[in-house]
Amino acid sequence: MITKRDVEHIGWLARIKLTEEEKSKFAKRFNSILDYFEILDEVDPDVPPAYNISGLMNVFRADVVRDSMSQDDALGNAPKKEGEFFKGPRVV
Amino acid sequence: MKYKESDGIVIGLEVHVQLNKLNSKLFCGCSPRYHDAEPNTHTCPVCLGLPGALPVLNEDAIVNIIKVALALNCKIEKQTLFYRKNYYYPDLPKGFQISQYDYPIAIGGKIKVNGMGGERHIRIKRVHMEEDPARLVHKGPIESSRYSLIDYNRSGMALIEVVTEPDLRSPKEAREFLNALRNILEYLDVFDDSLDGALRVDANISLAGGARIEVKNISSYKGVEKALLFEIVRQKNLARRGIKITQETRHYDEKRGVTTSLRTKEEEHDYRYFPEPDLVPLGVCNRIDEIRGSLPELPDIRRQRFVQQYEISDYHAKVITSELRLADFFETVASEVDNPLLSATWIADVLKGELNYRGLDITAFPPKHMIQILQMLRSKKITEKSAVQIIRTILDEGGAPPEIVKRKGLLKIEENIIASAVAEVIKENPAAVQDFRNGKNEALHFLMGQVMKKTHGRADPNIVNKLLREKLQCT
Numbered sequence: 251m252i253t254k255r256d257v258e259h260i261g262w263l264a265r266i267k268l269t270e271e272e273k274s275k276f277a278k279r280f281n282s283i284l285d286y287f288e289i290l291d292e293v294d295p296d297v298p299p300a301y302n303i304s305g306l307m308n309v310f311r312a313d314v315v316r317d318s319m320s321q322d323d324a325l326g327n328a329p330k331k332e333g334e335f336f337k338g339p340r341v342v
Numbered sequence: 343m344k345y346k347e348s349d350g351i352v353i354g355l356e357v358h359v360q361l362n363k364l365n366s367k368l369f370c371g372c373s374p375r376y377h378d379a380e381p382n383t384h385t386c387p388v389c390l391g392l393p394g395a396l397p398v399l400n401e402d403a404i405v406n407i408i409k410v411a412l413a414l415n416c417k418i419e420k421q422t423l424f425y426r427k428n429y430y431y432p433d434l435p436k437g438f439q440i441s442q443y444d445y446p447i448a449i450g451g452k453i454k455v456n457g458m459g460g461e462r463h464i465r466i467k468r469v470h471m472e473e474d475p476a477r478l479v480h481k482g483p484i485e486s487s488r489y490s491l492i493d494y495n496r497s498g499m500a501l502i503e504v505v506t507e508p509d510l511r512s513p514k515e516a517r518e519f520l521n522a523l524r525n526i527l528e529y530l531d532v533f534d535d536s537l538d539g540a541l542r543v544d545a546n547i548s549l550a551g552g553a554r555i556e557v558k559n560i561s562s563y564k565g566v567e568k569a570l571l572f573e574i575v576r577q578k579n580l581a582r583r584g585i586k587i588t589q590e591t592r593h594y595d596e597k598r599g600v601t602t603s604l605r606t607k608e609e610e611h612d613y614r615y616f617p618e619p620d621l622v623p624l625g626v627c628n629r630i631d632e633i634r635g636s637l638p639e640l641p642d643i644r645r646q647r648f649v650q651q652y653e654i655s656d657y658h659a660k661v662i663t664s665e666l667r668l669a670d671f672f673e674t675v676a677s678e679v680d681n682p683l684l685s686a687t688w689i690a691d692v693l694k695g696e697l698n699y700r701g702l703d704i705t706a707f708p709p710k711h712m713i714q715i716l717q718m719l720r721s722k723k724i725t726e727k728s729a730v731q732i733i734r735t736i737l738d739e740g741g742a743p744p745e746i747v748k749r750k751g752l753l754k755i756e757e758n759i760i761a762s763a764v765a766e767v768i769k770e771n772p773a774a775v776q777d778f779r780n781g782k783n784e785a786l787h788f789l790m791g792q793v794m795k796k797t798h799g800r801a802d803p804n805i806v807n808k809l810l811r812e813k814l815q816c817t
């Protein structure tokens with residue numbers, strides 16, 4: 251059972267501020283998602299977990315350099331920048 | 343003494359080491375050689391976390407981490423998986439870090455360390471692979487900066503995390519551990535520790551009766567010892583004032599040498615680890631024998647060989663093998679000079695000391711210079727004092743031994759010149775001569791000093807001694 255407090259915490263983890271209204275709304279939605287997952291509980295658990303569905307193992311690339319993007323291209327998508335840097339929120 | 347055994351100090355380390363000798367990053371082809379580059383010039387859609395970009399694992403990064411794990415006596419796991427470690431931070435463009443969780447590459451190793459009360463084994467809990475986050479540049483101190491600037495050049499570099507069991511008992515032991523680890527990595531040729539940010543440490547420390555404190559962001563060898571010492575003093579002071587130490591994460595401020603509390607930080611379960619669906623599982627068992635066969639001689643084995651092969655002391659062998667380049671230097675010199683004992687003494691005791699004093703490493707001194715100096719010393723062309731002077735001159739002013747000998751007039755003087763200096767000194771110091779004849783041995787030291795002074799330290803002390811005794815006895 252997901253409570254409003256849980257939603258608050260999840261919001262904090264995602265650095266998203268939620269209104270009281272949103273907290274109630276998301277609590278309801280999270281709970282319905284969890285209900286949906288309960289269907290999985292009906293499956294016979296006696297199968298090994300599938301970590302990857304491709305069935306592949308050991309996919310590698312050789313340790314070779316390839317050209318990087320230009321600084322302009324890299325910064326081109328930045329919502330905020332300052333000089334040669336991306337600009338982000340202060341860290342904890 | 344800031345701490346003692348009864349403080350019940352328990353330390354565990356999480357050491358992050360960049361595989362900075364690789365040609366490319368962990369999941370993309372960007373070059374990891376960004377140290378002299380402009381910010382944000384070594385990026386691509388993968389390491390910038392642009393939508394749709396997919397990671398592909400660098401094979402040599404895996405070979406390198408297996409080398410490290412084997413050198414640390416770890417058990418390589420049959421199957422290993424990458425996970426997403428989710429947390430929202432500007433240094434992670436994807437909103438998660440590709441790391442490992444269950445099923446790391448390797449578990450259960452150990453490193454031998456010179457600790458309190460002799461040699462100790464520090465257990466390694468696990469070794470795993472992850473991508474390095476970007477570098478954050480703060481405006482002002484971390485606690486008060488209003489925003490951060492981000493350089494994604496470092497983002498996605500191959501990073502190894504070595505986690506110890508809480509086996510360390512003092513800050514000094516923690517530093518010894520790091521030295522031993524650094525030494526092994528250097529021998530494996532997977533790591534260049536001279537590069538900025540090559541090694542970063544998080545340390546867990548508790549004192550008897552107190553909770554575990556995690557100190558993050560220690561970025562140098564010396565910093566580890568300092569940060570831990572600071573924590574011990576801080577925690578002891580709190581305890582003395584009757585304040586209970588509760589579990590928290592602190593940040594180490596290298597400049598100020600203090601740790602400061604970080605406000606709420608994610609707990610382990612907040613990271614919501616789950617298997618990275620864009621990467622397939624790894625099974626590296628079939629590679630282990632081949633990789634083990636390719637391992638170079640490691641520090642401990644080399645030290646034992648030096649003691650056996652060159653018959654040098656265990657102490658000298660330890661000092662010399664504590665750095666790969668120093669050990670190579672010694673072998674080059676010893677093979678030419680044909681006197682390993684002399685070579686070991688001059689390299690471990692004299693040269694190393696002079697280098698440390700100047701904050702230099704062995705690359706500042708070409709081995710051929712040491713060979714020339716020791717050869718002149720062996721053929722008695724120069725005195726030990728002059729040899730030291732030549733070493734200092736090379737380090738301070740540059741130049742090569744033969745030229746320095748000439749320029750500074752360091753060639754040992756001939757016996758006949760010493761003899762005339764001896765005669766003069768005897769003539770000029772009748773009182774001391776009389777004292778010696780009356781059985782006062784110190785008088786001989788005084789007279790020797792006078793001869794050395796006259797010859798500007800270039801006389802062989804053994805010859806001075808011999809000539810003085812002869813003269814004093816027969817006149």
Ligand SMILES: [Zn+2]
Nearest residue numbers: 370372386389
């Ligand atoms: Zn890239």
